[in-house]
Amino acid sequence: MNWKKGIALALAAVSMAAVMAGCGNTASDNQKKIGIIQLVEHPSLDAANKGFIDGLASKGYKDGENIKIDYQNAQADQSNLNSIAQRFVSDKKDLMLAIATPAAQTLANATHDIPILGTAITDYETAKLVQSNSHPGGNVSGTSDMTPVEREVDLIIALVPNVQRIGALYTSSEINSQLQVEKMKAYAATKGITVVEATVSNVNDIQQAATNLVNQDVQAIYTPTDNVLASAMANLAQITDVAKIPVFAADEGMTMTGGVATYSVDYYKLGYQTGLMAAKVLSGEAKVADMAIEMQKDIKLTVNEERAKRLGIIIPDALRKDMKQ
Ligand code: TRP
Secondary structure, three states: OOHHHHHHHHHHHHHHHHHHHHHOOOOOOOOEEEEEEEOOOOHHHHHHHHHHHHHHHHOOOOEOOOEEEEEEEOOOOHHHHHHHHHHHHHOOOOEEEEEOHHHHHHHHHHOOOOOEEEEEEOOOOOOOOOOOOOOOOOOEEEEEOOOOHHHHHHHHHHHOOOOOEEEEEEEOOOHHHHHHHHHHHHHHHHOOOEEEEEEEOOHHHHHHHHHHHHHOOOOEEEEOOOOOHHHHHHHHHHHHHHHOOOEEEOOHHHHHHHOOEEEEEOHHHHHHHHHHHHHHHHHOOOOHHHOOOEOOOOEEEEEOHHHHHHOOOOOOHHHHOOEOO
């Protein structure tokens, strides 16, 4: 072999090696790269993340073995969301998980190629994450935590006798909250109940907004799964407890920190379900574009007994059968 041929062969070998190293896109050779963005830390979102990891593991995808999980929490900050999303995309993750609507919207804006699954997302369609919930059509799918709004209103009616005015408190910029409040208003109207709205932009507005509702003689306050309110339920309760007005929040974590009772989904199970979807994407069994958004049928009643008692609210025995074991 002459020297030119020798060099050509050597170069070919080097470039083959480079191609092989690049094509796996993996942390180490046989690991698929998973990026997780969680909007903020609170019990429901933490549980969804844990469920996701366990769901993947149940199908044989284990962190540090055949997958490498890069978990990031954005601390409720949009610029953190942006920079984490950018890094995940340039890192060429094989699959990404977004926990909560703003995290999914940021990831979806950052890539149209890498498969994205969401969890704890109220509604993909109204958040413009998919073409439709039954046929997503792009690189986003996942599980929805749409709350049983009608049952929540029925619960308020059962626990607050003769309720005629309900306040709805939420963050104006959160599409997930807007949608739940709209549904709640529509159903309340069929029951002859007036809904008074108060919106906030951030946690600093909560005191003022809650005081406004109290001054408008509402007999109960409803809050959807709202990412701003989630971390501020204790502040809200300081105002509503004094006024003796019960708060009905749409999830268990919020209920235990400032609410009275709720019908809500189990976020661990929701995350687990998402982990099973992820396993199908990783194995090549299914494509995100064709995977319909999955809901959760398992709705449970959570009661904050201590606060119910303090506010003189009696939980009828007939309702207790719906409570989480
Ligand atoms: N559903 C919310 C979203 O789409 C996220 C969420 C889930 C949430 N559970 C919550 C927010 C509990 C506040 C409290 O963004």
